[in-house]
Amino acid sequence: MERLNPRSVLVTGSNRGIGLEMIKQLAEKSNPPQWIFATCRDPEGPRTQDLRTLAAQHQEIVIIPLNITDPSSIKSAVTMVTERLNGTGLNLLINNAGIASHDSKVESQAPEAMAEVYKTNVIGPMMISQAFLPLLRKASRDSPKKGMSCSKASIVNMSSYAGSITEVYLWNYGQVVPYRCSKAALNMLTRCQSLSFRDDEILCVTLHPGWVLTDMGGNMAQMTASSSVAAILNLLADLSEKETGTFLNWEGKVLPW
Ligand code: NDP
Numbered sequence: 001m002e003r004l005n006p007r008s009v010l011v012t013g014s015n016r017g018i019g020l021e022m023i024k025q026l027a028e029k030s031n032p033p034q035w036i037f038a039t040c041r042d043p044e045g046p047r048t049q050d051l052r053t054l055a056a057q058h059q060e061i062v063i064i065p066l067n068i069t070d071p072s073s074i075k076s077a078v079t080m081v082t083e084r085l086n087g088t089g090l091n092l093l094i095n096n097a098g099i100a101s102h103d104s105k106v107e108s109q110a111p112e113a114m115a116e117v118y119k120t121n122v123i124g125p126m127m128i129s130q131a132f133l134p135l136l137r138k139a140s141r142d143s144p145k146k147g148m149s150c151s152k153a154s155i156v157n158m159s160s161y162a163g164s165i166t167e168v169y170l171w172n173y174g175q176v177v178p179y180r181c182s183k184a185a186l187n188m189l190t191r192c193q194s195l196s197f198r199d200d201e202i203l204c205v206t207l208h209p210g211w212v213l214t215d216m217g218g219n220m221a222q223m224t225a226s227s228s229v230a231a232i233l234n235l236l237a238d239l240s241e242k243e244t245g246t247f248l249n250w251e252g253k254v255l256p257w
Contacts, residue, residue, distance in 0.1 A: 004237035006091030006151045008035040008139070010081065012068050012128060013097025015040035015048040017214035018158065021225040022094060023051065025233055027058035033091075037081055039066035041073075068097050068124035074131045082135065089139025092150050092236075093132050095125035096158040100216050101178035114178040121182035126189055129155050133197075140201045148203035148244055150236040155197075157190045159183045159206040159247065166256035170211075173220075187247050187257060194245030203239055207232060208249045223250075 009026055013019040015038075023038045038055065040048055043063045055061040062084060066077040081090065099120045101113055140153035150156065161169040162176065163183025190206035197204060209232060210223040231250040238252065247255045 002029060002031055002237075004029075004151060004233055005031055006033050006154075007088065008037070008085060008090050009033045009092040009094065010037035010039060010064075010090060010132065011094045011096050012039050012066060012124075014038040015042070015045075015051045017216060018209055018212060018225050018229060019094075019096040020051055020054075021229040022096065022233070023061060024054055025226075025229050027054065027061055032058070032060050034060060035062060035084055036060045037062050037064050037084075037090075039064045039077060041065065041067040066128075068095075068128055069119050071127065074127055078131045078135075081132070085135065089137070089142055089153070090132055090135035091139045091152060092154050092156065093129065093136060094156045094158065095128055097124065098158060098182075098216070101176050103174040103176055105175060106177050109177050114181070117178035117182045118185065121179070122185045122189060125157055125186060129193060136197075136202050137200050148201050148239075148241040150203060150239055152203075153201060154203040154205075154236075154239070155190075155193055156236065157186055157204070157206045159186050159190070159208055161208040161249065161255060163187055164247075164256055184257075190247070191245050198244065201241075203241065203244045205239060205243055205245075206247045207235075208247070208255060210250045 011019050011022050014023045026036050038061050043065050064077050064080050067073040101117045136153045143152045145152045160183045162180050187206045190204050194204035210228045211221045212223050212228045213221040235252045
């Protein structure tokens with residue numbers, strides 16, 4: 001994990017679950033990033049207490065309000081991050097925030113739920129990536145490093161194996177059609193981003209973190225957030241242009257679309 005050495009990282013949905021664990025493990029590295037932008041939609045709220053406690057122990061952590069579906073919130077977050085970075089770029093953007101959908105059958109799926117999940121899981125990461133693109137480009141341009149890496153300039157989209165059209169992972173556990181469709185779309189978005197930003201040397205990947213014990217993963221999940229995130233941060237350290245535009249699991253295994 002020490003081989004991952006971005007100067008700045010931004011994580012969406014970092015007040016609980018996988019996002020919070022990412023902030024914790026990044027801050028506890030022996031060589032932490034200089035700036036860890038821990039973004040969440042309600043910095044003062046009760047569900048952000050653990051993040052506030054963590055931030056009080058690590059000066060690198062800056063809590064930034066950010067609702068990924070709200071353009072004005074995104075705009076203010078970009079302004080705050082740009083001010084802190086003080087002329088430098090953003091190396092690593094982790095689009096982690098997401099919502100699940102209540103289980104329902106395909107034949108009776110409510111269109112409103114489909115739209116809401118799509119808005120958060122696809123349009124949100126798209127808008128966030130667009131908004132932070134100038135800072136990612138700056139990080140890439142200003143880096144002396146050759147090629148692509150997550151320490152230089154990268155967009156990491158937190159997807160799910162549930163979005164694999166080939167595998168339709170855990171179908172018998174839950175159909176969750178809006179969630180599956182949204183993650184399949186997020187995978188395509190990642191592929192498009194990787195092609196669009198190739199010349200900028202911005203690495204783009206879509207990751208399945210495992211079935212993880214969080215509010216979303218539920219208590220039947222197989223992995224702790226701690227072990228999932230440790231594996232993901234190790235993986236990020238190894239990624240290069242060979243992996244841009246791919247769909248990987250937490251261990252770096254290539255997953256079928
Ligand atoms: P949690 O439900 O535990 O946490 C979700 C996070 O996303 C919360 O911080 C939540 O904030 C935030 N969030 C939701 N909507 C928004 C929004 N509009 N703006 C900003 N933040 C928002 O989920 P996990 O930690 O388990 O999941 C993290 C990611 O990993 C998700 O993208 C998920 O799809 C993916 N994933 C998880 C798996 C698992 O088994 N846990 C499996 C496969 C993929 P708030 O507290 O304000 O609601």
